[in-house]
Amino acid sequence: MAKTAGIVLIGNEILSGKIADANAAYLCRELRALGVEVRRISIIPDEVDLIAAEVREQSAAHDVVFTSGGVGPTHDDVTMEGVARAVGTRVIRHPSLVALLERYYQGPLNEARLRLAEVPEGAELVADGSLMFPAVTVRNVYILPGVPEIFRQKFDALRERFRETPFHLISVFVNIGEGTLADHLNTLVARHPDLLLGSYPEFSNPEYKVKVTFESKDRTLVERAVEELLTALPPGALVRVQR
Amino acid sequence: MAKTAGIVLIGNEILSGKIADANAAYLCRELRALGVEVRRISIIPDEVDLIAAEVREQSAAHDVVFTSGGVGPTHDDVTMEGVARAVGTRVIRHPSLVALLERYYQGPLNEARLRLAEVPEGAELVADGSLMFPAVTVRNVYILPGVPEIFRQKFDALRERFRETPFHLISVFVNIGEGTLADHLNTLVARHPDLLLGSYPEFSNPEYKVKVTFESKDRTLVERAVEELLTALPPGALVRVQR
Numbered sequence: 001m002a003k004t005a006g007i008v009l010i011g012n013e014i015l016s017g018k019i020a021d022a023n024a025a026y027l028c029r030e031l032r033a034l035g036v037e038v039r040r041i042s043i044i045p046d047e048v049d050l051i052a053a054e055v056r057e058q059s060a061a062h063d064v065v066f067t068s069g070g071v072g073p074t075h076d077d078v079t080m081e082g083v084a085r086a087v088g089t090r091v092i093r094h095p096s097l098v099a100l101l102e103r104y105y106q107g108p109l110n111e112a113r114l115r116l117a118e119v120p121e122g123a124e125l126v127a128d129g130s131l132m133f134p135a136v137t138v139r140n141v142y143i144l145p146g147v148p149e150i151f152r153q154k155f156d157a158l159r160e161r162f163r164e165t166p167f168h169l170i171s172v173f174v175n176i177g178e179g180t181l182a183d184h185l186n187t188l189v190a191r192h193p194d195l196l197l198g199s200y201p202e203f204s205n206p207e208y209k210v211k212v213t214f215e216s217k218d219r220t221l222v223e224r225a226v227e228e229l230l231t232a233l234p235p236g237a238l239v240r241v242q243r
Numbered sequence: 244m245a246k247t248a249g250i251v252l253i254g255n256e257i258l259s260g261k262i263a264d265a266n267a268a269y270l271c272r273e274l275r276a277l278g279v280e281v282r283r284i285s286i287i288p289d290e291v292d293l294i295a296a297e298v299r300e301q302s303a304a305h306d307v308v309f310t311s312g313g314v315g316p317t318h319d320d321v322t323m324e325g326v327a328r329a330v331g332t333r334v335i336r337h338p339s340l341v342a343l344l345e346r347y348y349q350g351p352l353n354e355a356r357l358r359l360a361e362v363p364e365g366a367e368l369v370a371d372g373s374l375m376f377p378a379v380t381v382r383n384v385y386i387l388p389g390v391p392e393i394f395r396q397k398f399d400a401l402r403e404r405f406r407e408t409p410f411h412l413i414s415v416f417v418n419i420g421e422g423t424l425a426d427h428l429n430t431l432v433a434r435h436p437d438l439l440l441g442s443y444p445e446f447s448n449p450e451y452k453v454k455v456t457f458e459s460k461d462r463t464l465v466e467r468a469v470e471e472l473l474t475a476l477p478p479g480a481l482v483r484v485q486r
């Protein structure tokens with residue numbers, strides 16, 4: 001049961017603008033659909049101390065933490081070491097992973113390939129029929145690779161572990177600006193402190209000026225708040241409602 | 244002079260998977276081209292306490308910090324308040340911004356529109372001919388809006404403030420895997436501790452297996468390290484060099 005989640009992306013290639021990450025946006029969408037609230041995404045360099053500090057902090061703050069990137073055989077793959085330090089343990093070579101790699105490479109492994117068998121001590125390997133190579137988890141931290149296809153494969157194999165009560169979302173599109181809309185939204189927020197109410201202006205969209213999102217795990221609350229806004233809007237202000 | 248930068252994206256809409264951010268990737272590319280090293284990107288909710296804590300920490304850790312999002316007239320726009328707390332001050336209404344908004348809206352402002360004139364006390368307004376509405380900065384924090392077009396307009400007006408010695412980047416593409424390549428890379432890292440050396444495998448690219456990036460502000464160092472790798476590679480392993 002994971003109500004809140006954090007995401008740690010590890011990669012100089014993102015920070016230096018060489019690649020745009022796709023894993024965080026994917027994971028945010030998937031977790032939201034499962035009913036899990038992502039509370040933080042941090043993108044940090046391939047440096048053991050920074051990884052250890054960030055994972056330690058997020059692991060304490062959230063029910064579950066996902067890391068992406070920094071797993072592999074080269075010098076800049078230091079996520080396993082960082083996570084091990086974060087949870088107060090050390091990196092070991094996992095015998096099942098060594099065996100798996102020996103079968104895969106059909107023979108003895110060099111030092112670089114043996115690094116692929118390294119995990120934090122106490123880590124659990126999560127495999128199902130769909131994965132060639134298991135996912136690695138320790139405490140509440142799931143260590144996923146940066147390569148998007150493999151990231152998704154591994155998350156898909158794990159996803160049912162995280163299913164929660166779903167969120168209900170209704171979007172209301174209006175053709176009045178935020179400056180006019182704000183009073184109505186403030187009234188809604190004051191009346192329904194538990195409602196997640198978002199207001200997203202568009203400056204060059206011919207269809208509407210603001211998208212207002214109503215979201216909660218309580219469907220009745222969402223429906224009631226939408227109804228209240230629709231009643232309060234001036235005539236002609238509503239463009240459409242999307243459920 | 245900004246050698247290091249941090250980025251704080253503020254927005255429930257990103258964390259809940261409703262939109263994929265484009266500002267961080269843009270800013271990483273632009274800052275890198277200017278010679279500035281981005282050390283951290285944090286994506287956090289529209290919550291004053293979290294914004295204050297994150298901006299305070301990043302402002303202390305980096306030469307310059309950019310925020311994106313959470314500026315506007317509605318209840319969920321709390322970045323100004325968060326940044327004000329981060330730098331130990333309060334939010335005030337800036338007289339120049341009130342005057343600018345009165346001209347723009349051609350008359351007196353309601354409470355919601357007056358919020359657009361709020362900035363942390365002591366903030367500087369940075370305007371140039373290209374901006375309809377100035378950018379806001381306090382200490383080493385630049386407060387930018389989340390809407391991508393306006394984010395880019397404002398950053399473009401500010402960019403020359405951040406120009407540094409540029410990075411030199413050479414990419415070497417090889418058709419041997421990381422497991423074989425790792426020894427060569429370890430040798431390079433040991434010999435040139437100041438070199439930024441990245442290794443990025445591709446699993447389904449017919450052209451190459453690994454892209455190796457060599458980067459430094461010292462062009463000679465980059466050229467020398469590339470030469471060393473090219474000499475060490477087995478015959479036929481090189482696909483191409485990109486400068």
